[in-house]
Amino acid sequence: MLKHLFKLIWNKKKQNFLLMSEMLFSFLVLFAVFTLLVYYYNNYKKPMGFEYKNLWVVSYNNTFKSKSTDSVNRYYETLRSTIKAMPEIRELSFCSNNVPFSNSMWTSLVTYNKKQTSPVNWYTSDDGYKEALNAKVLEGRWFNKADAIGKYEHVVINNELKEKIFGSETAIGKVLGNADDKQRMQIIGVIQGVKVKGDYAPSGYALYHRADTGAFRWFGKIMVKVAPNTGAAFEARLYKTLANYMKDSNVEIEHMVNKRTNINYFTLVPMIVLTIVGSFLIINVALGLFGVLWYNINRRRGEIGLRRAVGATGGSVSSQLITESMILATISLIVGTFFAVQFPILNVFDLSAGIYLMAILLAVIFIYALVFVCSLYPGRQAAAIYPAVALHEE
Secondary structure, eight states: OOOHEEEEEHTTHOOOOOOOOOHHHHHHHHHHHHHHHHHHHHHHHSSSSSTTTTTEEOOOOOOOSOOOOOHHHHHHHHHHHHHTTTTTTTEEEEOOOOOSSOOOOEEEEETTTEEEEEEEEEEEEEEEEEHHHOEEEEEEEOOGGGGGGSEEEEEEEEEEHHHHTTTTTTTOOOEEEEEOOOOOOEEEEOOOOTTTTOSSSOEEEEEEEEOOGGGGGGOEEEEEEEOOTTOHHHHHHHHHHHHHSTTOOOOOOOEHHHHHHHHHHHHHHHHHHHHHHHHHHHHHHHHHHHHHHHHHHHHHHHHHHHHHHOOOOOOHHHHHHHHHHHHHHHHHHHHHHHHHHHHHTTTTGGHHEEEEEHHHHHHHHHHHHHHHHHHHHHHHHHTTHHHHHHHHHH
């Protein structure tokens, strides 16, 4: 039976070539769409790594200019005490501009045993950073005042960087180097990865520095954790306090909840565009399948009528047409899968092989389901052909 079907397909190879090309192209587009969807879904399942509710970000430009580092530190420590004295404030942290859900990035690389890992997001923060984010420490500890001195600079990394460099070994006490391996950094803690680019983006590799005595000169962000249900009245009071203290400074207060919504929109745009393009393509392929199968049935009415006249049932005729379509789909999918498996083999875009394999599986299932559904109605039409009518027309 299969040999006979392959012979029929080969005899109509020119007519079938366009149909197989459409299936192949559709599979490749679906593979791209499902890769993106699986990638986003895997990231979405992972924990956020911090609590963004009741967390505000204060942006300011540093207008206090003094050559004395002690004066600068005293100026901002006084501001810290003023803010922290407010009953609505739970915690605050002065930090670098690359706060979560912002478009600011600072990436570099780290070395361990002369092996480089990149890109690594570098963050600078003070001792209150962990409490402000409510980040989860998995190994070791967060910074404290005792880390101000030591042979090496003390740093904290996230679990993604730890697994990349050390695998299942402990990272505590290990010493990393920077790009030229001159800056030596000893790991004192490992925290859960923080998804700083929203729900659908990975946390990536991260390394946290403790702010040194001169950090206040270039800091521009304060993360403020407030009490639940703190409203606009307190926000206005906080703004007035900051504006009165930091005169000539542009102060802006943003809510992490709103920043998360905005950054998620930017992440979802490529997925939405690709899904729309893929949907139009699928509709085009479905219409093409209907048209080609309908055309083939009309051209093969004599053949179908003859089969019915020698005793073939309507079900067997319908099954033959559906099986022919599924064989054409199989040939297209074999070629498409050959190209798709090159992505995990060549490690394209540095995604895990599991994402690509799941995308291939979903695309194959979708194409088979589409071809099967599109073949059902033409198959039923072919099964309804009366032998006498078909042979009379011939």
